[in-house]
Amino acid sequence: MISIFLINKYFLDVLLLCIGLLLSGALVYACFVSIIEKEFRAAKVSFILLIFLFTLFITIYLLDFQLKSIISIIFLGIIAFAGLLLFLPIRPKLKGGTPVPKQKHDERDVMFSRNELVPETEKYDSYYSDKPDKKKLDDKFREKAGLLSEKTTFFEAISYASAHANLQVIEALKPIVDGEVASKKHQVDAKTITNYIKTWSVKLGAHTVGVTELKDYHLYSHKGRRDLYGKEINNQHPYAIALTIEMDNDLVKTAPKGPVVMESTQQYLSSGTIALQIAHFIRNLGYSARSHIDGNYEVICPLVARDAGLGELGRMGLLMTPKLGPRVRIAVITTDIPLVASSKPDLSSAIDFCRICKKCADICPSRSISFDDREEVEGILRWKINSESCFTYWCTAGTDCGRCMAVCPYSHPNNLLHNFIRWGIYNSYIFRRFALHMDDLFYGRKPASGKIPKWLKF
Ligand code: SF4
Ligand code: SF4
Known part of the structure; x- marks a missing residue:
């Protein structure tokens, strides 16, 4: 009897020590990763928790007191129960399913198109006589200095000039979004060519690539930009390829300062370049293909990307990808080459987390993002941001702000630590609630914007 008691006691001691070392090891790793990511608050919190837990476990292990076995069993029971609660797959179905817009959007209603309207021109008069409710809202952003203007809050010559350079190159690429199709058509196997396009795009720098059948609601009804303003869109391609590209975490964290607009324009350019290459490649095989890049879209990219299985639409209205959250840019290619549509993973956990x-x-500095639950807008359940107040803030700040993207818990880097948390968020309804509190504790509810990197300062 005494020997069983001693064995059990010894077993409990070793078990406690192992759990203590495991948790401490995880915290050492979290501390180390946070230092590399320059998340010094997270590193500090990890370190404090590490000291606390390590001391607690070692003290219980080393001390010998009368009720030690009972206390150890209760302690281990609590740890096992918490582990079960957090890691058991609990995924209740979310109401609303995948929302599908009932009608096409008109690109002329997009803020960038409205920003291009010049007072006392026919386009301007016609737009606001059709939509007088928008006039008052748009006058507000017209009073501001405007995107990338020297008179804006975050003007800073280097990153603004870099962003301008990116936009100038994108502008130069616009004439080649579409082009001649080779006269000889090569027979292709849909599965093989789909795999090839996905693999090549990733080699070219894409983070994820997916394929969907092109639906009516993916397309704008009319063009809204520059010389094509008002042109009806008639795209008959049966397929769309969507690709995402990662935005640099250090630059995004500086939001809403200059480097964020430098990085977003850079990734519009990089994603656009890949889309152009893929479209050229498809046309060389004898099939029609058009790339949809910044300022020259016929499709609503986040919707296409969602249906291609690359993410879900979150509270801030952007595509939330499973490994980088909203910290991506998207480009699309529509085509008639035979392709295999991607399967769509269940990402309703992202909606529940939002x-x-x-x-x-x-x-959000302009209070443009709703605190409410998803609402029915034009027949579909979704979150809709206030685009007018968001864009007015951009015209004051001078950058495309991006504070929402920078603080999103899904935006943390794609590594073992954060992927484990994202897996937990996907796996369990309870883990989601826990992860949210932990994100606030480690990173702060309202983290300050990051410092501009030294290499960007002259
Ligand atoms: S910050 Fe939170 S609520 Fe907003 S999009 Fe990200 S996960 Fe959703
Ligand atoms: S970009 Fe800035 S202003 Fe616009 S919704 Fe996000 S946080 Fe708000």
Whole structure:
């Protein structure tokens, strides 16, 4: 009897020590990763938790007191129960399914198109006589200095000039979004060519690539930019390829300062270049293909990307990808080459997480992001940001802000630590609630914007 008691006691001691070392090891790793990511608050919190847990476990292990076995069993029971609660797959179905717009959007209603309207021109008069409710809202951003203007809050010559350079190159690429199709058509196997396009795009720098059948609601009804203003869109391609490209975490964290607009324009350019290469490649095989790049879209990229299985639409209205959250840019290619549509993973966990998180809504300087649950807008359940107040802030700040993207818990880098948390968020309804509190504890509910990197300062 005494020997069983001693064995059990010894077993409990070793078990406690192992769990203590495991948790401490995880915290050492979290501390180390946070230092590399320059997340010094997270590193500090990890270190404090590490000291606390390590001391607690070692003290219990080393001390010998009367009720030690009972206390150890209770302690281990609590740890096992918490582990079960956090890691058991609990995924209740979310109401609303995948929302599908009932009608096409008109690109002329997009803020960039409205920003291009010049007072006392026919386009301007016609737009606001059709939509007088928008006039008052748009006058507000017209009073501001405007995107990338020297008179804006965050003007800073180097990053603004870099962003301008990116936009100038994108502008130069516009004439080649479409082009001649080779006269000889090569027979291709849909599965093989789909795999080839996906693999090549990733080799060219894409983060993820997916394929969907092109639906009517993916397309704008009319063009809204520059010389093509008002042109009806008639794209008959049966397929769309969507690709995402990562935005640099250090630059995004500086939002809403200059480097964020430098990085977003850079990744519009990089994603656009890949889309152009893929479209050229498809046309060389004898099939029609058009790339949809910044300022020259016929499609609503986040919707196409969602249906191609690359993510879900979150509270801030952007595509939330499973490994980088909203910290991506998207480009699309529409085509008639035979392709295999990608399967669509269940990412309703991201919607559920957005329902409780609201970090983007809290940080938004223009209060453009809703705190409410998804609402029915034009027949579909979704979150809709206030584009007018968001864009007016851009015209004051001078950059495309990006504070919402920078603080989103899904935006953390694609590494073992954050992927483990994202897996937990996907796996369990309870883990999601826990992860949100942990994100606030480690990174702060309203993190300050990051410092501009030294290499960007002259
Ligand atoms: S910050 Fe939170 S609420 Fe906003 S998009 Fe990200 S996960 Fe959703
Ligand atoms: S970009 Fe800035 S202003 Fe616009 S919704 Fe996000 S946080 Fe708000």
